[in-house]
Amino acid sequence: LTLHHGSASTWALRFDRLEQLLLDLDPKAFPRAEEPRDEVPGGTFMFFEAALGDDDIEGMAKQAPEGVAVQNCTAPRAAEFVQWLRSGVVPEGSAITFNTEWGMENELPDAPVPTASQDELVELFLAHIVQTGGLD
Secondary structure, rough: EEEEEEOOOOOOOHHHHHHHHHEEEOOOOOEEEEEEEEOOOOOEEEEEEEOOOOOEEEEEEEEOEEEEEEOOOOHHHHHHHHHHHHHHHOOOOOOOEEOOOHHHHOOOOEOOOOOOOOHHHHHHHHHHHHHHHHOO
């Protein structure tokens, strides 16, 4: 699941702030910045792993283009991560859009993530995966 700011505004994403929020979430979190690889333009990456709820979440963040991606997670875990992002990473009132690997492969545009309950977000993410054939 890849999440971006959904408008002309920015989240003002800073790695030091994201790192602190991850450590606040999980004192054993493992954030690390890494210089870009030749095949992936766009500046420094921040990779992270942290406990979220009952399990770990793994992902990465980029400042150009600004966004956060979580890897190998279920729709419920993705919804839980979005709720966490909204609670401290994404400024209040800022838009969030999402896509998945399957969506990008099918050239689907990023879709808005509404301010909704966790259950409604799970339904949104599952519907997206079904639309892309990702459950086949």
